[in-house]
Amino acid sequence: MSARDSILQKIKENKPAASALPATLRYESFFENTEAKFRETLAAIYTEVFVVKDQAELAQKAEELFVNVTNRATSIPALANWADFSLNVADPHELETIEIAIVQGEFGVAENGAVWVSDHYLSHRALPFITQNLAFVIPRNSLMNNMHDAYERLKDTTGWGCFIAGPSKTADIEQSLVIGAHGARSMVIFLIEEEFV
Amino acid sequence: MSTATIDHAEASEIFNKDEPYVNWHDETLWFVRQKRDRSSKQLPEWEELRETASGIKHYVLSHMDELLINFEQKAKENGVHVHWAANAAEHNEIVLGLLKERHIDKMVKSKSMLTEECHMNEFLTKNGIEVIDTDLGERIVQLRNEPPSHIVLPAIHLKKKDIGDLFHEHLGTEAGATDPQYLTEAARQHLRDKFLTRRAALTGVNFAIAETGGFVVATNEGNADMGAHLADIHIACMGFEKIIPKQEHLGVFLRLLARSATGQPITTYSSHFKKPREGQEMHIIIVDNGRSTQLGREDFRNSLKCIRCGACMNTCPVYRRSGGHSYHNAVAGPIGSILAPNLDMTKNADLPFASTLCGSCSNVCPVKIDIHDQLYKWRQVLAKGGHVPQSKGLGVKAMSMVLSQPRFYQWSGRLGRSVMRVMPFMVNNNLNPWYKQRDMPEPPKESFRDWYVRNRKE
Incomplete structure (x- = not known):
C-alpha cells in the first residue's frame, strides 16, 4: 500500500465519531469608527495612513514623501511618471534594488491593520517583500471591521494573496522589537476617496 | 543537531544554576504571556472564539481523511504536487529527492517545527545539501548548532551578548556589539544574499484549506515569502492535522493565533499560497509521523488540535524556569510533553512529569486543549507501561x-x-x-x- 493509502486507512480506523461544525463561525466587531480604529491599529505597528482625494493628489503626496528616493516602482498606472524603475522584468531577482514600491491593495482590516494584496494587482509576488520600503493604496471605502468580514469578501481568491500588517519586524534578540527584518523597513498606506481601479 | 540525552529534571537543574539568568528567562516569557492577556481582552468574544476554534478542530479530527482527500484533489487542480510521508524518514527522502532531481544543493528554509521533528536539516546536511534557516531566531540557533528552545521564539534562551559574540564570529559584526538593531541589520544583509541566490525554498504550513487546496504561512519577518517567491521550487511541509475545512475558518484561527502567541492582533504576513507562480513548482508534503496513532488515543487525540502558538509555554511555571532545551523534543513545554510520549514513550517518559498540573496551559490554549489533564493521564499510561523510573514509584508508594x-x-x-x-x-x-x-x-x-x-x- 502507498504511504498515502496507509495513512488515510489508519486515520479512518482511528478517527473519533463524526462531530458537526460549530453553529457560530463568525462574530461582529462594533467599532464606533472603522477608519479611526484602522488608523489606531496601524499607528501601533509603525504605519502612517494618509487620505488622498484622487489619483492626482496621490501622485503629489507620493512625490512629497519620497522626494529624494531613487529606484521607485509602482503597479499603479497613475503613478507611472513618479516611478523610475520598471516592473516589466521577467526575473523577480531583478527587483532587488527597489527602494520604494507603491502597490495597489484591495482592502484593509480595522482590527489588525492588515491590507489584502494579491496576484490580482501584482505582476510579481516578491515585490511587497523585496522592496526596502512599501506603500499601499486602497479605496477609502474598503475598510472591514474584522477578519470574518474579510473572508466574506475573499470568497474567490487568486493563486496567491497575503494579509500584510505593517513593516516586517522581529523580536528574536532578547525580545527587543526591531523594524525591518527581511521585508519592508517602513510602510505607508494611502486611502483614496475617488473611484479607483 | 543532537538532542540531549539527560532527562528534564537533570537538565533543569543545570539551567537553574545561574539564578539571575533563570529569573530573566522567567520574566521575559511572563512578559509575553501578559501581552497575550492584554490583547485577548480587547475582544469581548474571545472565549467564544476559543470554543469555536476548538469545535472546528474537533470537526477536523473526526473528518480528517475526507478533508485530506479534498485538499489533495484541489491542490492538484491548482497545479501543486502533493506527496505523502508516513514517517520522518520518508519525509526527508522526499525533500532530498526533489532537490537532487533538480541538481540543487542549497536551500533556504523558513520556520517549520515539522522539519525539526523530522531532524531534516541533519539528514540533508549529511547528504550534501546546505540548509539555511532564515527566521532570525532560527538562524541564531542554527549558527550555534542548537535546536530552537521555543516554537515561536527560537532563541528566547539567549542574551544579546551571546548573539553579539556569535555574529562577530560568523557574520563579522563588531566585537562586543550587542545592539539588537545593529545585529538584526547584519542578519538581514547576510540572509538577503541567501534569498537571492537559492533556487529552492522550504516553508512550514500554518493552515491548509480543504475547500481551496491552498495553505497559509504566517511570519513577522517576511522570510517565508522572500524565500518562496524568489525560488524555482517551493516545498511546503505539513503535519496532516494542519488541515481546516474552509477558507472562512481562517477568520477564527488568524484572530486567535498571533494574539495568543505574542499579543499582536495578527502577524505581519499571513501569506495564502494556492497556485505556483508562472514557471515555478510548488510541492506539498503531508506527513503522518505518529499522528494517526495519536488520533486513535481517545485521551490524547485533542493534542492534534494545536495551532503552535506557544502560549502554553509562555505561561508554564516549569517551562519558564527550565528552558526549552530541557524538554529534549522539537516541541517543548506543556504541549510538547503531551505530543512527545506518542513518538517515543521510553525516551520521553520524563516529560509529562515536568509539570505542576496547575492548569494554566489549558486556560490559555486558543483551541482549548485539555493539556494538564492529558499530562496527568500520560503519567498513568507511562507508569502502567513500565516507563517510569523505580525511584518515582517508590516515593509514590511511600506517600x-x-x-x-x-x-x-x-x-x-x-x-x-x-x-x-x-x-x-x-x-x-x-x-x-x-x-x-x-x-x-x-x-x-x-x-x-x-x-x-x-x-x-x-
Whole structure:
C-alpha cells in the first residue's frame, strides 16, 4: 500500500465519531469608527495612513514623501511618471534594488491593520517583500471591521494573496522589537476617496 | 543537531544554576504571556472564539481523511504536487529527492517545527545539501548548532551578548556589539544574499484549506515569502492535522493565533499560497509521523488540535524556569510533553512529569486543549507501561502508605515540623530535592487539624 493509502486507512480506523461544525463561525466587531480604529491599529505597528482625494493628489503626496528616493516602482498606472524603475522584468531577482514600491491593495482590516494584496494587482509576488520600503493604496471605502468580514469578501481568491500588517519586524534578540527584518523597513498606506481601479 | 540525552529534571537543574539568568528567562516569557492577556481582552468574544476554534478542530479530527482527500484533489487542480510521508524518514527522502532531481544543493528554509521533528536539516546536511534557516531566531540557533528552545521564539534562551559574540564570529559584526538593531541589520544583509541566490525554498504550513487546496504561512519577518517567491521550487511541509475545512475558518484561527502567541492582533504576513507562480513548482508534503496513532488515543487525540502558538509555554511555571532545551523534543513545554510520549514513550517518559498540573496551559490554549489533564493521564499510561523510573514509584508508594493511614500521617506531620524547627539542617541540605533552588518555609507550630480540633472545642 502507498504511504498515502496507509495513512488515510489508519486515520479512518482511528478517527473519533463524526462531530458537526460549530453553529457560530463568525462574530461582529462594533467599532464606533472603522477608519479611526484602522488608523489606531496601524499607528501601533509603525504605519502612517494618509487620505488622498484622487489619483492626482496621490501622485503629489507620493512625490512629497519620497522626494529624494531613487529606484521607485509602482503597479499603479497613475503613478507611472513618479516611478523610475520598471516592473516589466521577467526575473523577480531583478527587483532587488527597489527602494520604494507603491502597490495597489484591495482592502484593509480595522482590527489588525492588515491590507489584502494579491496576484490580482501584482505582476510579481516578491515585490511587497523585496522592496526596502512599501506603500499601499486602497479605496477609502474598503475598510472591514474584522477578519470574518474579510473572508466574506475573499470568497474567490487568486493563486496567491497575503494579509500584510505593517513593516516586517522581529523580536528574536532578547525580545527587543526591531523594524525591518527581511521585508519592508517602513510602510505607508494611502486611502483614496475617488473611484479607483 | 543532537538532542540531549539527560532527562528534564537533570537538565533543569543545570539551567537553574545561574539564578539571575533563570529569573530573566522567567520574566521575559511572563512578559509575553501578559501581552497575550492584554490583547485577548480587547475582544469581548474571545472565549467564544476559543470554543469555536476548538469545535472546528474537533470537526477536523473526526473528518480528517475526507478533508485530506479534498485538499489533495484541489491542490492538484491548482497545479501543486502533493506527496505523502508516513514517517520522518520518508519525509526527508522526499525533500532530498526533489532537490537532487533538480541538481540543487542549497536551500533556504523558513520556520517549520515539522522539519525539526523530522531532524531534516541533519539528514540533508549529511547528504550534501546546505540548509539555511532564515527566521532570525532560527538562524541564531542554527549558527550555534542548537535546536530552537521555543516554537515561536527560537532563541528566547539567549542574551544579546551571546548573539553579539556569535555574529562577530560568523557574520563579522563588531566585537562586543550587542545592539539588537545593529545585529538584526547584519542578519538581514547576510540572509538577503541567501534569498537571492537559492533556487529552492522550504516553508512550514500554518493552515491548509480543504475547500481551496491552498495553505497559509504566517511570519513577522517576511522570510517565508522572500524565500518562496524568489525560488524555482517551493516545498511546503505539513503535519496532516494542519488541515481546516474552509477558507472562512481562517477568520477564527488568524484572530486567535498571533494574539495568543505574542499579543499582536495578527502577524505581519499571513501569506495564502494556492497556485505556483508562472514557471515555478510548488510541492506539498503531508506527513503522518505518529499522528494517526495519536488520533486513535481517545485521551490524547485533542493534542492534534494545536495551532503552535506557544502560549502554553509562555505561561508554564516549569517551562519558564527550565528552558526549552530541557524538554529534549522539537516541541517543548506543556504541549510538547503531551505530543512527545506518542513518538517515543521510553525516551520521553520524563516529560509529562515536568509539570505542576496547575492548569494554566489549558486556560490559555486558543483551541482549548485539555493539556494538564492529558499530562496527568500520560503519567498513568507511562507508569502502567513500565516507563517510569523505580525511584518515582517508590516515593509514590511511600506517600500512599502515609496518606492512607490517618494516625501515621498525623505523627509524620508532627515529626516533620519538629525536625524542621530543632534540626533545620536535616531538611536544608542538598539531599532534599525540595531545598534545591528554594528556601524551606518556616514550619508552622501546629497542623491545620490540630488547630481545627482546638478551635472546635473553644
